[in-house]
Amino acid sequence: MALSSSHLLGLEGVPAEDITTILDTAKNLKTILDRPIPKVPTLRGITVVNLFFEPSTRTRISFELAEKRLSADTVNFSTSTSSVKKGETLKDTIRNIEAMKIDMVVVRHSAAGVPYFLTQCTDANIINAGDGRHEHPTQALLDMMSLRDKWGTLHGKRVAIIGDVRHSRVAGSNIRGLVTMGAEVMVCGPRTLIPPGIEELGAKVSYNVDEAIEWADALNILRIQLERQEKGLFPSIREYHAEYGITRERLERAKKELIIMHPGPINRGVELDSDVADSDASIILDQVTNGVAVRMAVLVLLSGMDSSQE
Amino acid sequence: MEVKVKATIIDAHGLERTLNRLAHEIVERNAGASNLAVIGIRTRGATLAERLVKKIEQIENKKAPLGILDITLYRDDFRRRLKQPTVQATEIPFNIDEMNVILVDDVLYTGRTSRAALDALMDLGRPASVQLAVLVDRGHRELPIQPDYVGKSIPTSIGEEVQVRLRENDNEDCVLLVEAPKEAE
Amino acid sequence: MLKEKAEKILLSGGEILDLQNGKRTKADILVHDGVIAKIGAVDRKGFDGIVHDISGNIVVPGLFDMHVHLREPGREDKETIASGSAAAMAGGFTAVACMPNTSPAIDKQEVVRFIKKKAEAELVDVYPVAAITKGRRGKEITEMAELVRSGAVAFYDDGSPVVDVSVMRNALEYASMFDAPIIDHCEEPDLARGGHINEGVMSTRLGIQGIPNAAESIQIARDIQLARLTGSRVHIAHLSTKEGVDLVRRAKEEGLDVTCEVTPHHLLFTDADLTTFDTNLKMNPPLRTAHDVAALEQGVKDGVIDVFASDHAPHTIEDKDVEFDAAPFGVIGLETMLGVILQQVVNRGVLPLHADLAKMCVAPRTLLNLPVPEIKEGEAANLTIVNPEATYLYDVNQSKSKSRNAPYHGMELPGKVYGVLNKGFIWTS
Numbered sequence A: 001m002a003l004s005s006s007h008l009l010g011l012e013g014v015p016a017e018d019i020t021t022i023l024d025t026a027k028n029l030k031t032i033l034d035r036p037i038p039k040v041p042t043l044r045g046i047t048v049v050n051l052f053f054e055p056s057t058r059t060r061i062s063f064e065l066a067e068k069r070l071s072a073d074t075v076n077f078s079t080s081t082s083s084v085k086k087g088e089t090l091k092d093t094i095r096n097i098e099a100m101k102i103d104m105v106v107v108r109h110s111a112a113g114v115p116y117f118l119t120q121c122t123d124a125n126i127i128n129a130g131d132g133r134h135e136h137p138t139q140a141l142l143d144m145m146s147l148r149d150k151w152g153t154l155h156g157k158r159v160a161i162i163g164d165v166r167h168s169r170v171a172g173s174n175i176r177g178l179v180t181m182g183a184e185v186m187v188c189g190p191r192t193l194i195p196p197g198i199e200e201l202g203a204k205v206s207y208n209v210d211e212a213i214e215w216a217d218a219l220n221i222l223r224i225q226l227e228r229q230e231k232g233l234f235p236s237i238r239e240y241h242a243e244y245g246i247t248r249e250r251l252e253r254a255k256k257e258l259i260i261m262h263p264g265p266i267n268r269g270v271e272l273d274s275d276v277a278d279s280d281a282s283i284i285l286d287q288v289t290n291g292v293a294v295r296m297a298v299l300v301l302l303s304g305m306d307s308s309q310e
Numbered sequence B: 001m002e003v004k005v006k007a008t009i010i011d012a013h014g015l016e017r018t019l020n021r022l023a024h025e026i027v028e029r030n031a032g033a034s035n036l037a038v039i040g041i042r043t044r045g046a047t048l049a050e051r052l053v054k055k056i057e058q059i060e061n062k063k064a065p066l067g068i069l070d071i072t073l074y075r076d077d078f079r080r081r082l083k084q085p086t087v088q089a090t091e092i093p094f095n096i097d098e099m100n101v102i103l104v105d106d107v108l109y110t111g112r113t114s115r116a117a118l119d120a121l122m123d124l125g126r127p128a129s130v131q132l133a134v135l136v137d138r139g140h141r142e143l144p145i146q147p148d149y150v151g152k153s154i155p156t157s158i159g160e161e162v163q164v165r166l167r168e169n170d171n172e173d174c175v176l177l178v179e180a181p182k183e184a185e
Numbered sequence C: 001m002l003k004e005k006a007e008k009i010l011l012s013g014g015e016i017l018d019l020q021n022g023k024r025t026k027a028d029i030l031v032h033d034g035v036i037a038k039i040g041a042v043d044r045k046g047f048d049g050i051v052h053d054i055s056g057n058i059v060v061p062g063l064f065d066m067h068v069h070l071r072e073p074g075r076e077d078k079e080t081i082a083s084g085s086a087a088a089m090a091g092g093f094t095a096v097a098c099m100p101n102t103s104p105a106i107d108k109q110e111v112v113r114f115i116k117k118k119a120e121a122e123l124v125d126v127y128p129v130a131a132i133t134k135g136r137r138g139k140e141i142t143e144m145a146e147l148v149r150s151g152a153v154a155f156y157d158d159g160s161p162v163v164d165v166s167v168m169r170n171a172l173e174y175a176s177m178f179d180a181p182i183i184d185h186c187e188e189p190d191l192a193r194g195g196h197i198n199e200g201v202m203s204t205r206l207g208i209q210g211i212p213n214a215a216e217s218i219q220i221a222r223d224i225q226l227a228r229l230t231g232s233r234v235h236i237a238h239l240s241t242k243e244g245v246d247l248v249r250r251a252k253e254e255g256l257d258v259t260c261e262v263t264p265h266h267l268l269f270t271d272a273d274l275t276t277f278d279t280n281l282k283m284n285p286p287l288r289t290a291h292d293v294a295a296l297e298q299g300v301k302d303g304v305i306d307v308f309a310s311d312h313a314p315h316t317i318e319d320k321d322v323e324f325d326a327a328p329f330g331v332i333g334l335e336t337m338l339g340v341i342l343q344q345v346v347n348r349g350v351l352p353l354h355a356d357l358a359k360m361c362v363a364p365r366t367l368l369n370l371p372v373p374e375i376k377e378g379e380a381a382n383l384t385i386v387n388p389e390a391t392y393l394y395d396v397n398q399s400k401s402k403s404r405n406a407p408y409h410g411m412e413l414p415g416k417v418y419g420v421l422n423k424g425f426i427w428t429s
Helices: A014-035 A058-069 A089-101 A114-119 A137-151 A169-180 A207-215 A228-229 A236-246 A247-256 A284-301 B014-027 B045-059 B112-124 C081-090 C110-117 C143-149 C164-175 C199-208 C214-232 C240-253 C264-268 C290-301 C336-346 C353-358 C361-365
Strands: A047-052 A073-080 A104-109 A125-131 A157-162 A184-188 A202-207 A220-222 A257-263 B005-010 B036-041 B066-069 B100-106 B130-137 B149-153 B160-165 B175-180 C008-012 C015-016 C024-026 C028-033 C036-037 C051-054 C058-061 C064-066 C093-098 C124-129 C183-185 C234-236 C257-263 C383-391 C412-423 C426-427
Touching: A014 A137, A014 A284, A047 A089, A058 A073, A058 A104, A058 A125, A058 A137, A058 A284, A089 A104, A089 A114, A089 C081, A104 A114, A104 A284, A125 A137, A125 A284, A137 A169, A137 A220, A137 A257, A137 A284, A157 A169, A157 A207, A157 A236, A169 A184, A169 A220, A184 A207, A202 A207, A202 C008, A207 A228, A207 A247, A228 A236, A228 B014, A257 A284, B005 B014, B005 B130, B005 B149, B014 B045, B014 B130, B014 B149, B014 B175, B036 B045, B036 B112, B036 C051, B036 C124, B045 B066, B045 B100, B100 B112, B100 B160, B112 B130, C015 C353, C064 C361, C081 C093, C081 C110, C081 C412, C093 C383, C093 C412, C110 C124, C110 C143, C143 C164, C164 C183, C164 C214, C214 C234, C214 C240, C214 C257, C240 C257, C240 C290, C257 C290, C264 C290, C264 C336, C290 C336, C336 C353, C336 C383
Parallel strands: A047 A073, A047 A104, A104 A125, A157 A184, A157 A220, A184 A202, A220 A257, B036 B066, B036 B100, B100 B130, B130 B149, C008 C051, C015 C058, C064 C093, C093 C124, C183 C234, C234 C257
Antiparallel strands: B005 B175, B160 B175, C008 C028, C015 C024, C028 C036, C058 C383, C383 C412, C412 C426
């Protein structure tokens, strides 16, 4: 099964067959992680550059592990060690790296559209590891993989994304991917954190978290950042927790089994209480394991694609 | 795509007989089935392995553990092919350490698949021995690999292909010599 | 091609288009030393000057673009008075008003004089627009009397609005003594902060901070209130929203002296064109929605919008060839404005040709208190010669501008410019 693109820039426009291929492949690759030697030689001789222009620990480690499990050679480039701060343009940076003969680039950047921009500058396969508040496709894929593991299918299931949807690339990719796979999506948060026109992507909107809990089969809870309060988007952490925090009491009132997800890192006691995060309903650690498998799948599937041929 | 069949090498009865013989040879060489594991290479090697396990059980009254090996991730032409591979799972739900592993494939040709399979096996553990069983050996080896058990050796030319058809996969049992389709892998 | 002295020139076979009523008159035009010597049939026998066969073309008074960034002084790597003038000629313009966000800003008479001096040798008339406030900082008004006397035609803190309402009020009152319009970049800065594109479905889809329509309309509403308070003239630069069109319409109905302009790019593109994060489509105000474009079109049709202006904003390749967030706002448009406007306005039946061209010729000059050239014997030849039906493929690499930040590359546009005449010169393409 061939993917329809040689890059993974986002989930917008990615057909259901591609998502299914990635999730199926990830499921098979996941078994490698439990082996005594959790490594296969598939990407031997392939050089992958992890270009991180924004601090990230989890995503970078997850990609790096995925690359190493597939025997790729990896190089890490992050802002602290880069020349970006000395005024080099992004284009020069990528051209310089490409001149060192690389095959794939995993990129994270604070500006939306950077992965697309890179496809215009290099022949390498580009994988988006998060661009601004635009997309974070591998996160959405691992979220979908975790849900599919639980449910067997995504079709007809209801996922509510709770929190700062406005600034969330995780929400951006999840909405697109889930809608493509036939799931229903609701976004829920204070109105100041819900972007205009989000319904156009296929998501319902609610400002009432109890309503979202009532409606949903799974909750994907986003990290709330303190700087949003400083910008006046919500009055206080206290009020946020009171109105939108996912607590045991809230869930018990719903009287049903809900799956709890969080892309991490969690602000315990703010958007999500500890007893919920660590409960049986939580699949947060499955998400982390699946993250490696999904990233392996994306790397394997894209490495078979020659982007210069397009 | 319709392929041109040049000859039937083994028919349904022949296939049954061949597998019976192979099962006997395996049991004899390994003095029973006590430390034996049978692992087939996807797709038809796995089917043959499943049949061999049943036949060995009939002979020895003991079921050898059965495994399926997917070697896609170990192929040496992975990056060269433009089409993306389908990665399927390896299903070996037992420890292969100190086992006598019978590695089963349908056709032995260049030896590259067997090489990949050996690498894949070694990543899973340290078997006491690995023995290679193939239904057809068609020659043209590119690597120093020889089978331990052969159903039938058939001299072929490069422009030909050996097609193993099995009930479970193809609704019939036979081995055909066909004209190689263009763009063959 | 370089410009030449228009010593003895015969423009043969063209049609003179009257921008007041659309009347076309087929006539030869004889130009002697930059002056129209004769209009009508001219006997070629014995004529020893240069004959230009311009059949198929129309002749109109030289076109005027009142919103151009020439970048000189300060950013001569992006554009100069010479290169900007060359682009203007190629686009069919004989006059431009240049914007004060230079370095130093046009906030002192010396800068106005510098520009006028530099532009003397050009075919194109360059009219500096001076800053409203010193250093464009929005605090103290500039020496407007002296600036007007030295040649400034209007006041504008281009690129940034005058935020302080009392400063804006003072500027309006002070400038009214010279009948000089105050131009405003209408953008409420707090609402627009951090935005790169229009706020709406596209900003959500692309994950880019948006600038809401209200950022423009709040400021326009304020300026209209001030126009009412002061009785002074306000010109709204690059109108982009439906709300803005509605506000200006009501102000005009009320009889206030409020005028406005629209750019070709705001009539041609919408934010839906941003899917490839093309920084050549990043401008301020941002591209809006089809809904807004329809309202702008209606505004053009019913006269709410007075002027077409390019907001020609050159930026270097290295400035624009970066991630979207990091790219500066602005596109070049001097060469393509006529074509895009013809395509969007005339070819789509919004306005007839003469009324369309009047908004790039008569209207801006009237607004800036400048005489409108006439095509009459004895008058100086200030002419644009263009075939409005003939199309051409726009190649940005052939641009006369020093910059390349045009979203029009590869587009087929109508309005092939034959040439322009002004100040005793002729330039032909």
